[in-house]
Amino acid sequence: MRSATDTGPGAAYAILVRDAAAGDRDAMERLLMRAQEVAYRFSLLICGHPEDAEDVMQDALLKTYQHVSRISDPDAFRTWLYTTVRNACLMKRRRRVGEPAHMVSIEQGARSADGGFAELDVADSARGPEQQLQDSWAGQRLQSALQSLPRAYRAVIVMREIEGLTTREVAEITGLSEANVKQRLHRARVMLRHKLEPS
Amino acid sequence: MSDAPDAGCRDLMTHISAYLDGDLDAVECAAIERHCAECPHCRDVVEGLRRTIALCRETGAAPLPPLVREKARASVRQLLARHDAEKSSRN
Numbered sequence: 001m002r003s004a005t006d007t008g009p010g011a012a013y014a015i016l017v018r019d020a021a022a023g024d025r026d027a028m029e030r031l032l033m034r035a036q037e038v039a040y041r042f043s044l045l046i047c048g049h050p051e052d053a054e055d056v057m058q059d060a061l062l063k064t065y066q067h068v069s070r071i072s073d074p075d076a077f078r079t080w081l082y083t084t085v086r087n088a089c090l091m092k093r094r095r096r097v098g099e100p101a102h103m104v105s106i107e108q109g110a111r112s113a114d115g116g117f118a119e120l121d122v123a124d125s126a127r128g129p130e131q132q133l134q135d136s137w138a139g140q141r142l143q144s145a146l147q148s149l150p151r152a153y154r155a156v157i158v159m160r161e162i163e164g165l166t167t168r169e170v171a172e173i174t175g176l177s178e179a180n181v182k183q184r185l186h187r188a189r190v191m192l193r194h195k196l197e198p199s
Numbered sequence: 200m201s202d203a204p205d206a207g208c209r210d211l212m213t214h215i216s217a218y219l220d221g222d223l224d225a226v227e228c229a230a231i232e233r234h235c236a237e238c239p240h241c242r243d244v245v246e247g248l249r250r251t252i253a254l255c256r257e258t259g260a261a262p263l264p265p266l267v268r269e270k271a272r273a274s275v276r277q278l279l280a281r282h283d284a285e286k287s288s289r290n
Binding site for chain 2: 045058139190197
């Protein structure tokens with residue numbers, strides 16, 4: 001149970017969820033905006049398919065709206081949201097024309113040696129005007145560096161460093177142990193640094 | 200090229216992320232800081248990782264592009280307006 005003095009991002013979400021569930025319209029609006037922001041960043045930075053962002057945002061919007069009224073544990077909302085967005089990205093990839101029939105997951109493939117999932121990379125399409133707009137948002141340099149990381153590492157570093165999730169939350173979302181999340185985070189940081197600052 | 204040119208540095212490198220995350224105690228932190236004071240390679244790595252983490256956090260704190268934000272806001276308002284209309288038609 002979180003204490004009243006817990007003021008981290010997870011706690012801020014929980015307060016918003018409670019207020020929205022209690023009928024606070026402003027809280028609901030802010031929560032729905034945040035859900036879409038998460039969906040946008042997830043589509044762009046982890047999945048590497050900004051062309052899916054609009055649909056994934058819409059899915060996050062509707063599911064969050066439906067979920068809030070029946071949520072029993074507001075503290076678990078953030079983990080639920082990221083899991084939901086990840087699944088929406090997965091469904092988009094599965095439906096994509098020309099996707100290999102054996103593709104099992106956008107982010108996850110077979111179980112890997114460290115207990116998580118070995119992730120499959122999917123070839124990206126050409127960068128259109130919408131993608132160029134998105135490039136300028138997160139910075140082409142960071143996005144390119146992130147996309148060059150193996151997907152399993154990219155997901156961990158984006159969720160921990162960009163989204164600000166805790167190690168425990170990332171472990172719940174990915175199915176990894178906390179020790180393995182920390183190990184992947186360390187490797188991802190080192191790889192990302194090499195991409196950003198090649199010696 | 201490896202980040203850690205010798206066994207001592209490699210051993211220390213395994214704790215760098217825990218150090219950056221504030222997961223080490225004062226004694227362990229002091230040992231890393233002593234090593235970095237004497238080892239320019241490890242000092243560069245720590246500073247580089249700090250810059251990498253800072254860049255990621257800046258991106259997380261950045262607002263969405265205005266056009267995307269406008270679309271998102273319009274979707275929220277449309278959804279809530281539909282909900283209000285359904286609610287009033289039930290009453």
